[in-house]
Amino acid sequence: MNLNATLFAQLVVFFVLAWVTMKFVWPPIMKALDERAQKIADGLAAADKAKTDLVLAEKKATDELRKARESAADLRGGAEKQASQLLEEARVEAGRIVAAAREAAEAEAAVASQRAREALREQVAQLAVAGAEKILRKEINAQAHADLLVQLKSEL
Amino acid sequence: MPIEEAATQAHEAATNAPTAGEYIVHHLTHLNTTGHAQSSIIDFSVINLDTFFYSAALGLLTVFVLWLAARNATSGVPSRFQAAVEFLVEMVADQAKGIIHSEESRKYVAPLALTVFIWIILMNAMDFLPVDMLPSLWQSVTSDHHAYMRVVPTADLNATLGMSIGVLLLCFYYNIKIKGVGGWVHELFTAPFGNHPLLYPINFAMQLIEFAAKTISHGMRLFGNMYAGELLFMLIALMGAAWAGTGTSAALWVGHVLAGSLWAIFHILIVILQAFIFMMLTLVYIGQAHEGH
Numbered sequence: 001m002n003l004n005a006t007l008f009a010q011l012v013v014f015f016v017l018a019w020v021t022m023k024f025v026w027p028p029i030m031k032a033l034d035e036r037a038q039k040i041a042d043g044l045a046a047a048d049k050a051k052t053d054l055v056l057a058e059k060k061a062t063d064e065l066r067k068a069r070e071s072a073a074d075l076r077g078g079a080e081k082q083a084s085q086l087l088e089e090a091r092v093e094a095g096r097i098v099a100a101a102r103e104a105a106e107a108e109a110a111v112a113s114q115r116a117r118e119a120l121r122e123q124v125a126q127l128a129v130a131g132a133e134k135i136l137r138k139e140i141n142a143q144a145h146a147d148l149l150v151q152l153k154s155e156l
Numbered sequence: 157m158p159i160e161e162a163a164t165q166a167h168e169a170a171t172n173a174p175t176a177g178e179y180i181v182h183h184l185t186h187l188n189t190t191g192h193a194q195s196s197i198i199d200f201s202v203i204n205l206d207t208f209f210y211s212a213a214l215g216l217l218t219v220f221v222l223w224l225a226a227r228n229a230t231s232g233v234p235s236r237f238q239a240a241v242e243f244l245v246e247m248v249a250d251q252a253k254g255i256i257h258s259e260e261s262r263k264y265v266a267p268l269a270l271t272v273f274i275w276i277i278l279m280n281a282m283d284f285l286p287v288d289m290l291p292s293l294w295q296s297v298t299s300d301h302h303a304y305m306r307v308v309p310t311a312d313l314n315a316t317l318g319m320s321i322g323v324l325l326l327c328f329y330y331n332i333k334i335k336g337v338g339g340w341v342h343e344l345f346t347a348p349f350g351n352h353p354l355l356y357p358i359n360f361a362m363q364l365i366e367f368a369a370k371t372i373s374h375g376m377r378l379f380g381n382m383y384a385g386e387l388l389f390m391l392i393a394l395m396g397a398a399w400a401g402t403g404t405s406a407a408l409w410v411g412h413v414l415a416g417s418l419w420a421i422f423h424i425l426i427v428i429l430q431a432f433i434f435m436m437l438t439l440v441y442i443g444q445a446h447e448g449h
Contacts, residue, residue, distance in 0.1 A: 004202040010318025018268035026267035035231030
């Protein structure tokens with residue numbers, strides 16, 4: 001444990017190393033540490049904000065869903081009403097068409113039966129004349145008795 | 157003395173086999189600029205080359221490793237290496253913040269404390285290398301089988317006192333910077349006993365004693381611990397060196413392994429603890445320079 005000039009050399013090295021650390025080591029590391037602390041603080045604040053945002057968004061989504069459900073119900077109600085209205089209209093229209101068809105058919109049938117009756121009446125008259133001719137043999141003048149025949153015809 | 161006999165037997169093959177005493181003395185002699193052991197207690201014309209080399213090399217290693225971490229330091233996710241250095245930096249920064257209340261002073265003192273802490277850990281840790289490894293390497297490189305070399309810089313009083321005197325100079329600097337020359341001189345003569353002309357010499361003497369005691373104990377504490385640790389490693393090495401194939405020497409060899417392991421494990425604590433104490437006292441003494449009595 002002798003003392004010598006190593007002491008001064010060590011003294012100088014001591015200050016040089018401390019200076020180097022102060023100049024080149026300490027500032028970047030402290031800067032990184034401070035920045036990271038800031039980042040973490042920012043991150044925590046952002047997480048808090050995100051949490052409140054999430055609550056708001058959930059509330060908004062619930063509202064929207066409720067609104068959509070309500071409008072869908074409205075829509076369905078309207079559609080059902082319209083559908084029943086259409087159905088009612090269609091039923092009325094169908095009734096009208098059926099009635100018209102029946103009327104037309106009846107009218108046609110009446111015309112046809114009238115025509116058939118006319119034809120029949122013609123034939124009966126001719127048959128009656130022909131029969132009477134056979135019975136009376138030429139004694140009846142067709143012309144002289146035309147009025148009688150017409151009268152007979154209308155009675156049929 | 158069985159150890160000495162065994163050691164002698166073990167080295168019978170070699171010429172000029174050292175006795176245990178010679179072995180220890182040789183290991184405790186510095187490689188200095190004179191080439192032989194320093195004769196006077198204080199001789200400022202001599203420099204211990206080994207202490208200077210190892211302390212400067214380990215100091216450069218310290219700042220290099222710290223610089224490696226600082227160069228790539230990001231505020232993002234840190235690598236394990238960066239996190240380890242940051243852990244040390246934060247530890248030192250927290251200690252400095254608690255002791256030195258001037259932010260301006262901390263800009264220099266905190267990095268100084270960090271450097272001192274890591275540097276002293278590395279210098280102390282030279283004890284963990286086998287005591288004969290670097291010296292015998294040096295002897296074979298120089299082809300001088302009596303070349304001296306000590307590898308633990310903190311087991312040299314010059315190194316530890318050099319650092320503690322550095323701290324003393326910083327205390328002077330901050331005393332003057334914070335209190336002004338007049339304020340500090342005033343404090344030197346009026347503290348601790350009070351402002352009275354009769355008390356001036358006593359106060360001044362007390363102040364001188366305080367500075368001297370702080371500085372010398374600061375350096376001596378580290379030196380004493382590391383010197384004793386190194387000496388114990390050498391004594392343990394002597395046990396293994398006693399190997400000669402006999403029963404006694406085999407027992408000594410086992411003793412070497414056991415004692416060497418135990419002491420090395422315990423020494424880890426001392427290495428870190430002494431570095432931490434030196435750093436904390438550096439901060440405390442400089443902190444005291446900031447406060448008035």
